[in-house]
Amino acid sequence: MGRPRPWQSTYGGRQTVTQLAYGITTAVSLGGFAHEQARLRKAVNAGAPAAPRLLTTGELLDGPRVAYSMGRAHRTRAGLRRSLERAAALDWDFVKTYARAPGWVMEEAARFAHDRLGVRSGSHLLTPGIQLGQDMTTHLQATQRLEYGRATTANGHAYADVTEIYSAGGDFHLIATPFSALWLLGADPGLARDPRVTALMPPWDVAVVTEQGHPPSPAQLTAVEREMEAYRRVLSAGGLVALGTDAPLMPVGLHLHLAPRALRRSGLSAARTLRTATALPARVFGAERDLGTLEPGKPADMTGVDGDPFTDFDTLVRTVSVVRGGVPYEQADLVERFAVSGEADRPSAAERSGTAAGTATTDWSPVGRQMRRDGCCDAGPEW
Secondary structure, three states: OEOOOOOHHHHOOHHHHHHHHOOOOEEEOOOOOHHHHHHHHHHHHOOOOOOOEEEOEOOEEOOOOOOOOOEEOOOOHHHHHHHHHHHHHOOOOEEEEOOOOOHHHHHHHHHHHHHHHOOEEEEOOOOOOOOOOOOEEOOOOOOOOOOOOOOOOOOOOOOHHHHHHHHOOOOOEEEEOOHHHHHHHHHOOHHHHOHHHHHHOOHHHHHHHHHOOOOOOHHHHHHHHHHHHHHHHHHHOOOOEEEOOOOOOOOOOOHHHHHHHHHHHOOOOHHHHHHOOOHHHHHHOOOOOOOOOOOOOOOOOEEEEOOOOOOOHHHHHOEEEEEEOOEEEEHHHHHHOOOOOOHHHOOOHHHHHOOOOOOOOOOOHHHHHHHHHHHOOOOOOOO
């Protein structure tokens, strides 16, 4: 399962095709424009475009001010009830509150999600999220406006209290979006030359992938290990951790392979790592009766890999085919949909990102930076 926001207005059909090409069969959006998401879900269910199945969330339910354009502001309970009735009419699959939502918004949204929609609810806030009836956080640590409730220290450490909250009761879960895993791109330069990057990704994502072509520094590897340690501790204590991404902050599709690589490098077994992207996300979203495992009576979702991740985990990225709901797709066919005609005419990743010496192509790095800033965050010069 993947966890991107649908950015069809800027990615077009590339987003969903890239997800499939990397073996993703189900995508969960955790925030976006409600009517657009309903339209996309209907189109995906009808078989156009080629895409993973889509579980939708509408706008982020916020307080008197919104953080982003896909937020919805609320000052009164009557206003919140109107938003929630709209969520019911558009059949949301998840209800998310955001950084400025006061406690009464978080609590009422969670109650409505459970009682009226029969779905899960969450936010960025570990506490008071758990006390107000929410089911999960959608990151370990992310945007918030409270002076308390932070799950990590300034240098990324998470301690025993965080592990206990995610594991003690068994009903409050964590969606992990390992931003630090992007640094592992430099440890495998072949990832940037993959046709799923050079042909499917838009040029601003190609620029991000290309810029990460240098080996990770010792400090970066330490940061990766520190983040993975928090997830391993939750898993070891019996908590549920679902791996996800945060597009457009991370390259679509590819990051959902970097994240499990980071977990595997940190010492988690191959089997347990694979569960964080398959069975555990289904349980986190209450969809385990239909998704997450291959069993009689469930939709036929399978990913074909050219290799054996149990002996060489890095081969997991070599997804040659995918079956979503019984419909087969070949990676080569998906790539061909957007490939430049003629291999000799296809620009390299460096050329498409404008970094190749002597090329006159556009430098797309500022575009990617602007998209990250508009969507959420500008991660700074290390990008």
